[in-house]
Amino acid sequence: MGAPAMSKTITIDGKNVPFSDGQTIMDAALAAGVYIPHLCHNPQFEPHGSCKLCVVSVNGRNMTSCTMPAAEDMVVANNTPELNSDRKALVQMLFVEGNHICPACEASGNCQLQAAAYYLDMLSPHYTHFYQPRAVDASHPEIFLDLNRCILCELCVRASREVDGKNVFGISGRGIGTRLVVNAASGRLGDTNFAATDKAAHVCPTGAILIKRQGYRIPIGQRTFDHKNISEVQMEPDHE
Amino acid sequence: MTFNLETAAHPENLKRIVIEPVTRVEGHGKVTLLLDEDNRVHQARFHIVEFRGFEKFVQGRPFWEVPVLVQRLCGICPVSHNLAACKAMDMIIGATVPAAADKLRRLMHMGQILQSHALHFFHLSAPDLLFGFDAAVGKRNIAGLAAAYPDIARQGVALRRYGQEVIRLTSGKRVHGTGVISGGMNKNLSRDECDYLLKEIEQVIAWSQAAVELIKAIYRERPDFHNSFGSYRSSFMSLVRADGALDLYHGGLRARDEHGQTIFDHVDYTHYWDYIHEEVKSWSYMKFPFIRARGREQGWYRVGPLARINNCDFIPTQRAEAERKIFKEFGGGSATQATLAYHWARMIEMLHAAEAIQELLHDPDLQSDDLVSSGERQLRGVGVIEAPRGTLIHHYRINEDEQIVRANLIVATTHNNQAMNEAVRQVALQYLDGQQITEGLLNHIEVAIRAFDPCLSCATHALGKMPLEVELLDAAGTLIQRLIKDSDGRHRT
Numbered sequence: 001m002g003a004p005a006m007s008k009t010i011t012i013d014g015k016n017v018p019f020s021d022g023q024t025i026m027d028a029a030l031a032a033g034v035y036i037p038h039l040c041h042n043p044q045f046e047p048h049g050s051c052k053l054c055v056v057s058v059n060g061r062n063m064t065s066c067t068m069p070a071a072e073d074m075v076v077a078n079n080t081p082e083l084n085s086d087r088k089a090l091v092q093m094l095f096v097e098g099n100h101i102c103p104a105c106e107a108s109g110n111c112q113l114q115a116a117a118y119y120l121d122m123l124s125p126h127y128t129h130f131y132q133p134r135a136v137d138a139s140h141p142e143i144f145l146d147l148n149r150c151i152l153c154e155l156c157v158r159a160s161r162e163v164d165g166k167n168v169f170g171i172s173g174r175g176i177g178t179r180l181v182v183n184a185a186s187g188r189l190g191d192t193n194f195a196a197t198d199k200a201a202h203v204c205p206t207g208a209i210l211i212k213r214q215g216y217r218i219p220i221g222q223r224t225f226d227h228k229n230i231s232e233v234q235m236e237p238d239h240e
Numbered sequence: 241m242t243f244n245l246e247t248a249a250h251p252e253n254l255k256r257i258v259i260e261p262v263t264r265v266e267g268h269g270k271v272t273l274l275l276d277e278d279n280r281v282h283q284a285r286f287h288i289v290e291f292r293g294f295e296k297f298v299q300g301r302p303f304w305e306v307p308v309l310v311q312r313l314c315g316i317c318p319v320s321h322n323l324a325a326c327k328a329m330d331m332i333i334g335a336t337v338p339a340a341a342d343k344l345r346r347l348m349h350m351g352q353i354l355q356s357h358a359l360h361f362f363h364l365s366a367p368d369l370l371f372g373f374d375a376a377v378g379k380r381n382i383a384g385l386a387a388a389y390p391d392i393a394r395q396g397v398a399l400r401r402y403g404q405e406v407i408r409l410t411s412g413k414r415v416h417g418t419g420v421i422s423g424g425m426n427k428n429l430s431r432d433e434c435d436y437l438l439k440e441i442e443q444v445i446a447w448s449q450a451a452v453e454l455i456k457a458i459y460r461e462r463p464d465f466h467n468s469f470g471s472y473r474s475s476f477m478s479l480v481r482a483d484g485a486l487d488l489y490h491g492g493l494r495a496r497d498e499h500g501q502t503i504f505d506h507v508d509y510t511h512y513w514d515y516i517h518e519e520v521k522s523w524s525y526m527k528f529p530f531i532r533a534r535g536r537e538q539g540w541y542r543v544g545p546l547a548r549i550n551n552c553d554f555i556p557t558q559r560a561e562a563e564r565k566i567f568k569e570f571g572g573g574s575a576t577q578a579t580l581a582y583h584w585a586r587m588i589e590m591l592h593a594a595e596a597i598q599e600l601l602h603d604p605d606l607q608s609d610d611l612v613s614s615g616e617r618q619l620r621g622v623g624v625i626e627a628p629r630g631t632l633i634h635h636y637r638i639n640e641d642e643q644i645v646r647a648n649l650i651v652a653t654t655h656n657n658q659a660m661n662e663a664v665r666q667v668a669l670q671y672l673d674g675q676q677i678t679e680g681l682l683n684h685i686e687v688a689i690r691a692f693d694p695c696l697s698c699a700t701h702a703l704g705k706m707p708l709e710v711e712l713l714d715a716a717g718t719l720i721q722r723l724i725k726d727s728d729g730r731h732r733t
Contacts, residue, residue, distance in 0.1 A: 103416060104309035136300055138641035144302050190641075212642060213333075215304045219419065219427040220412025 010074040012056075017076075025065035025076060026054055035231040036078050037087055037119065039094075039112055039205055040153035041066040045162055048154055051094075053087050053116065088120040096127045097176075099134060099148035100206070106215030107207025109223030113151060114206075115230035130176075137182065139190030142212055143201055150180045150208040160200035168194045180208070245665045248274050248283035255279075255714060259682055262286070262689055269694070271664055271685055277714065279675060284668040286661045286689060288526040288653070295647045303329055303621075303638050304422050310634070310649070311416055314695055316359060318416050319352035319407060320627030321649075323489070324634040327623025329422035331510065332638060334615025340608035341424035346489045347600045348410035348419065349625070350593040353488060354444070355403025356628035357545075357590040360693045361451060362396020365583055369458050373687050374680025377731070392454070395447045399590070402437075402444050406597060409433050424612035434601045441598045445559070448591040452563050455587045459570075459580070470579040470663040470670070470688035473498035474540065475531060476547035477655065479626050482506065484553030486560075486592065488626040494551050495531055495541060500574045503531055509624040512633055518650070526657050529650060540658035543630030544692060545585035550575040557599070560592035579663050582691045627652050629693050653694040663688040677723055679731055 009016045010025065012034050019028035024047060029036050040051035049067040056065045057077040065076070077083065094100075094113060102108050137145040152171065157180075160168040168189075172181040184191040194201070196211050204210075220226065224233060248254060251274055260270035274283035294313055298306050307325035311318035323345055330337055337345070367380045370389065378384065386393035404414040409429060411417025419425055459466050477495040481487035492506035493515065504515055518527040519536055530539030541547075550571075555561040567576065567584060576585075600606065623634045630652030637646040653660075667688045671681055714720050724732050 101309075103312055104305060106305060106308070136643070138302060138643045144642075210302075212302065213304050213422070215302070216308060216418040216421050217426055220417060 008070075008072045010070050010072070010076055012076040012078050013080075019070040023070050025056060025058070025063070025068050025070050025074070028070045029065065029078070030235065033235060034078065035235055036065050037084075037116060037230070038066060038234070039116060039151065040155065042155055042158075042203065045155065045158040048158065051151070051153055052090055055083065055086065057083065084120060087116075088122050089126075091117050091120055091122055092124075092126045094151050095122075095125045096129045097132070098151065099129075099131065101148075105149070105207045106210065107149070109220065109226055110218070111207060111225075112205035112230060112234075115225040115233070118225070119230045132176075134179075137189045138212075139188040140192075140194060140212075141190070142196040143189060143194060144210045144212050145180075145182070145189050146208050146210065147180060148208075149206040151206055152178060152180065153205060155203040155205065156180070156200040156209055159203045160194075160198065163199040166193060166198065166200070168192050168198075168200060245281060245284050245669070246661065251283060254282055257677065259685060262686055269689075271689075273668055273672065275672075279673070281665075281668045281673050284661070284665040286657075286664045288657075295649055298636075298644045298647050300643050303332055303636065303642055303644060306636065306644060306647075307420060307422070308416075308418055313649075313651075315415055317352060317356050317627050317629065317695065319348055319411065320625055320632050321634070322411075322417075322420050323349055324623040324625040324627070324632045325636075326420045326422060327490075327625065328621035328634045328636050329623070331621035331623070332618050332636065333422050334617060335423035335613045336615065337424050338608070338610045338613055340428060340605045341611045343600055343603055343605050344410055344425045344429060344611075345420060347429070347597060347606070348407055349489050350596045350600070351403045351406025351410065353403075353593040353628050354448075354590055354597065355400045355407070356693075357586050357593070358396055358399035358403065358451075360628075361455070361583065361587060361590070362393065362399070364693075365690060366392065366396070368683070368687050368690070369455070369583065373684050374678070377679060380683075395450065399444060399447055399451075402440055403593075406437060409437065421612065423614045426611070428608060428611060429606040431607060434606060437597070438601050441594070441601065445591070445594045445598065448587070448594040449559060452584075452587045452591050455584045456566070459584055463570075466580045467578045468670075470667040470691070471577060472579075472662050472666055473577045474542050474659055474662070475503060475534070476550050476575060477531070477541045477543050478548040478551045478631060479509070479624065480506070480552050481556075486548055486552035486555045486564075486589075488548070488589075488593075490625070493624070493631070496551060496575065497534075498575075498577070503533060509633070510622040512622065512624065512635075516650070518654075526654055527650075528657050529655055530658075540662075541655065542659040542692075543652050543655040544582060545589050545628075545630075546576070546582045547630065548626060549585040549588055555588070555592050557592050557595035559595055560588050563588045563591060579666075579688055579691045582693070586693070629653060629695060630655055651695060653692070656692050656694070660689055660692050660694065663691070677721065679723065682723075 009018050012029055017028050017032040017034060026036055026041060036054045038054040040048045041054060047066040049064040054065040055062050058074050102114055134147040157169045160166045167183055170181050170183055173179050182189050182192060201209055254274040254276055257273040258270055262269040262271055269288045272285050273281060275281055294310055298309060307322050307329060310325050311322040313321050363382050367385050371380050408414045411419035419427055475495055475497045479487060479491035480494045481491045493509050494505045495503040497503055507515055515532055516529050517532050518529045520527055530536050531541055549564055555564050619638055621636050625632050632652055633650040635648040636644055639645050664685055667685050671684045722733055
């Protein structure tokens, strides 16, 4: 048996994109070199569909492309002014809901949220900042957890559960009270078996989970997004 | 001294004149004067009225983030805050910074001194010094300077640009870079980058020398005026190298009194609180530091270029040292006390920075990859540096989780708080006492403050544009005169 033939296609912005059964629109798009903006999606983990940045119009209906299986003859609109405007608004809402102080953040230049904002031509947060008090947890000897920067993408939750087999993280609360929690009686990261070598310690798209004492080690000019935008980086074959 | 003018005995029936905001001060400051019916000065104060809160909101942040965070205190001298904080963090991680990283930091710092001093002299002070303190407002600004003295204005811009290039190549950005990290640096400087900077350095040194000649000529033209304007005697404090040399990056604290006698010398700055205390006064958000051994009344002092040039035994670069000797000779062999002598001392330092940059750029250590070290963790760190405006102290305490639990920052402008107030009082007595208010008079007060170059990140775009309103009330509180300077520089009553 060889690889399944990819005779079926969808169109994305008028371009024929082949897919095989089981692939999502996002899978097919990335494989064909078509970029759909995304933050909570990472091909290594089960799709989540929470950030909504990857919403595309499928035969006139909006769907999250990371969770929607591709089906023959789907007509997908992706890179349109309307959808990109919605995406920008979503990113702006993430910025005002959390406390993202890019100028002093050690993730600056390596941050997918910041890179998505640049990609979507976000020039200001537009909305009023919430300035919510968010906790930091420095109790772990090797890892710093800063919920000011958490966008609830659950990549760390999925990585800890699916790859590390530890279930260190979870999501608790509802609505504006939704937050990342740590699976320990004390609620402190230092009281878990989380390790700096865990997959979950390296999947955060922002600067919410940081390896301690490593900040700013990469000079400006050599950071992930210094010379490439997020579409170029996320389309690279070895991108995580 | 004029301490009796700090607080009037009976302010209730006095007229209050407010200069708010004082122009070309980083952030917001104001001057208040209380006068009697004959316009005799009874009280004069320089207030810093804003509250930044950095000491509070760095609490809880991881220590390695803080040097990048606190450099946002300022857009003109962020390198100084960045370096002072990183020196404190070096201490916290027990690092002995490798020689190459030490030299790269020094290079960055010299770029900072060069651009900051050039900004202050050419953009902010030269219009006062070249046109006169009460010259027409329309002329007394950088645009007027560019029209009347295009070469000087161009040199000012070019010197700033060069300093910013040094900062860019060492820190990654012209403003608010991230090259300095706890324990060292995150990048070295390639030979090509050094050669790029070396191409212009001879010109930069020549322009810096010309700036020294310019201020020297201005000063010597009317020595009595320049020596007496807002002048008084005071102590001086600065860092000096172990051999007594001028060292803007590292050293021990030296303080000398108004007669040049040593108060303390080669003090380990990590225990600065044994030598300096801070007093709080009800009328200003800025504290008043004083030298403990001399008490609250006598212990105030000046920092910055004048303090450094007066305090050091020599400058370790040739041209600047020659100029220091001329400066010292002019002052009669001891500390030159004049407020306006700050400008002269500042230009000598700019020349030193240019020479030091040239020397460092030839050092092969800059290409080394040995850039970071660490050692045994401590819970307390103190970093002190000579920022362009004077001695800058950063003091942090962390918890076992490596979060900041306490921060104390004493910046140059704070050290100079009492001294700037004294200068304001002196000028008020010399020029305002018994006089009618004019715009030129207001500028005299600002000229005295400006000589200290108080931290002024918002200054250049506000040059000559910041609105100013002065009201003169009689003893009954009735408005008798109002003078308003609009943001377009026009005056109205």
